[in-house]
Amino acid sequence: MICVVGGGVMGCTLTYRLAGRGLPVTLVEVGWIGQSGASSVPVALLNPYRGRSARASPFDREALASTWRLVEEVKSLGYETGVTRSGVLRIASSPKQAKTWRKRDTKDDEVRWLEPDAVPSGFHVPFGGFLALQGGWLEPRRWLRALAEAAQQEGATVLEGCDAQRLEAGMVHTSRGTVQASQVVLCSGPSLTLGQGELALTHVAGEVIGLESSAPLPYPLAGAVYGARVGGTFYLGGNHRPADQADASAPTQLQRAGSWFVPSLRDARLESVWHGVRAKTADNLPIVRELRPGLWFAGGLAGRGFLCAAQVAETLAEKLTAQRMLVESSSTILRF
Numbered sequence: 001m002i003c004v005v006g007g008g009v010m011g012c013t014l015t016y017r018l019a020g021r022g023l024p025v026t027l028v029e030v031g032w033i034g035q036s037g038a039s040s041v042p043v044a045l046l047n048p049y050r051g052r053s054a055r056a057s058p059f060d061r062e063a064l065a066s067t068w069r070l071v072e073e074v075k076s077l078g079y080e081t082g083v084t085r086s087g088v089l090r091i092a093s094s095p096k097q098a099k100t101w102r103k104r105d106t107k108d109d110e111v112r113w114l115e116p117d118a119v120p121s122g123f124h125v126p127f128g129g130f131l132a133l134q135g136g137w138l139e140p141r142r143w144l145r146a147l148a149e150a151a152q153q154e155g156a157t158v159l160e161g162c163d164a165q166r167l168e169a170g171m172v173h174t175s176r177g178t179v180q181a182s183q184v185v186l187c188s189g190p191s192l193t194l195g196q197g198e199l200a201l202t203h204v205a206g207e208v209i210g211l212e213s214s215a216p217l218p219y220p221l222a223g224a225v226y227g228a229r230v231g232g233t234f235y236l237g238g239n240h241r242p243a244d245q246a247d248a249s250a251p252t253q254l255q256r257a258g259s260w261f262v263p264s265l266r267d268a269r270l271e272s273v274w275h276g277v278r279a280k281t282a283d284n285l286p287i288v289r290e291l292r293p294g295l296w297f298a299g300g301l302a303g304r305g306f307l308c309a310a311q312v313a314e315t316l317a318e319k320l321t322a323q324r325m326l327v328e329s330s331s332t333i334l335r336f
């Protein structure tokens with residue numbers, strides 16, 4: 001039995017992948033799936049073109065492809081995924097940036113440069129921007145539900161309202177009893193309660209605000225401030241600060257920054273403020289590590305957990321399947 005601790009995007013994706021490989025797996029989540037941790041963010045972009053340079057690393061491109069494969073697979077099982085493949089828009093904020101980005105169009109067939117008059121109304125685009133054609137966005141609550149239900153259909157057990165409190169060789173003691181497990185994977189995000197403190201993750205806080213909006217805005221907005229419209233609400237995200245620093249002005253600043261790109265947001269009514277903390281590694285790449293025999297950690301997904309989780313889960317599921325085969329084929333390799 002494999003026990004996955006934490007039902008955020010990392011834990012739900014991994015549980016689905018392990019169950020799909022026929023491995024016995026139990027997922028334990030202290031809260032409710034889609035409503036806990038950083039993965040309860042109201043909307044998430046699938047955008048590999050990151051940072052000021054807006055470059056897409058080979059890892060992020062591969063991660064995005066992996067995510068789309070997973071989405072298609074879950075859809076084919078009959079689940080509503082809450083994922084939209086719309087492309088994502090990055091708007092240049094200076095003529096210099098526009099000049100650099102415009103050149104990409106000829107080198108990268110996954111982007112299309114748009115002159116200011118080619119961008120749909122509703123956005124403020126004085127210098128142009130580009131459309132990342134393979135990008136998209138999702139509603140995490142719906143995506144995580146779909147993953148958890150698909151995992152159950154493949155044979156996984158999912159326990160919500162279940163706090164993993166203590167680990168012992170071969171056992172996870174939870175608020176709802178003991179789960180026997182030869183392998184435990186901590187997908188507990190920034191929570192350090194079960195021994196992943198040694199990983200030296202940095203915890204970064206940010207907000208997503210909900211603003212009343214009826215503007216059409218066909219593409220999600222990517223960049224330092226980013227967002228997408230769901231029904232009559234435009235969810236605008238941003239901000240990076242140490243998790244222990246409060247900033248009461250963050251929502252107002254976010255609204256001001258976002259209204260440069262979408263002017264109708266300037267006076268829009270503030271409907272909601274969501275705060276979240278993501279865990280980040282020093283090199284900003286996800287981490288999968290065996291902390292000690294039979295105890296793994298998968299996370300450190302920083303600001304792109306929904307982009308990366310499928311790729312990380314595929315890699316780890318492969319590793320755990322191989323280990324299980326070794327354990328089953330030779331008693332001398334049995335370590336648990």
Ligand SMILES: Cc1cc2nc3c(=O)[nH]c(=O)nc-3n(C[C@H](O)[C@H](O)[C@H](O)COP(=O)(O)OP(=O)(O)OC[C@H]3O[C@@H](n4cnc5c(N)ncnc54)[C@H](O)[C@@H]3O)c2cc1C
Nearest residue numbers: 006008009010030037038039045164189206276304305306
């Ligand atoms: C403001 C903001 C905006 C973001 N925007 C995007 C975006 O647009 N695109 C994108 O790809 N990513 C985005 N992210 C990043 C993304 O949200 C995270 O990378 C991702 O959600 C991390 O997933 P996780 O499963 O590793 O951790 P989490 O989502 O934090 O999940 C950990 C889970 O473990 C549970 N848990 C912890 N301890 C225990 C225990 N002892 N027992 C049982 N359960 C436990 C928690 O309740 C939680 O549900 C954003 C993050 C923030 C903060």
